[in-house]
Amino acid sequence: MKTQIRPDDVRFGTVQQTGKKTVIIAVADGRQGQTRRLFLSHLRRAEAEQSTVLFATGQKREINNNDKVAYIPRGDDFCLWVLKDEYDDAVNACLQTSTPAL
Numbered sequence: 001m002k003t004q005i006r007p008d009d010v011r012f013g014t015v016q017q018t019g020k021k022t023v024i025i026a027v028a029d030g031r032q033g034q035t036r037r038l039f040l041s042h043l044r045r046a047e048a049e050q051s052t053v054l055f056a057t058g059q060k061r062e063i064n065n066n067d068k069v070a071y072i073p074r075g076d077d078f079c080l081w082v083l084k085d086e087y088d089d090a091v092n093a094c095l096q097t098s099t100p101a102l
Contacts, residue, residue, distance in 0.1 A: 002054045003044070003080060005072050007091065012084065015067045025069055038071060038081050046070075046082045048093035055080045 013025035013036060021041070027034040040063075044055035055072070061083070068084030 002056045003072075004052050004054055005080070007053065009072050010070050010087070011073060013069050013071065015063060015065050015069060018063055018065065023063055023069075025071075036071075036079070038069070038079050042080055044080050044082050046087045046090040048090045053087070053090045053094055055082060 012028040014028065015023050016026050016035065017024040022037050022039050024035050024037055027036050043061070043063075047054050047056055063083070069081050070084045070087035071079045071081035073079055
């Protein structure tokens with residue numbers, strides 16, 4: 001399954017606490033002390049394809065405190081999310097492969 005997203009929909013945070021099925025992140029673009037719970041089952045792999053960023057079902061990875069994450073809110077308890085370095089790599093690949101507007 002692949003999900004195309006717009007960069008405007010992406011929010012950022014930092015992992016504060018890891019659990020067996022969830023992680024708690026500090027929301028970077030929210031109020032001081034605001035947190036969000038992300039489910040490990042919603043972790044995705046970001047990839048660039050034809051100048052878009054896609055979040056695709058991926059492999060489980062080790063997640064540590066202070067890891068940077070990017071996420072796309074989809075309702076109260078469902079967020080597609082990805083480790084931020086991977087998201088940045090996908091966005092950069094899109095920028096390199098996109099054709100300039102005429």
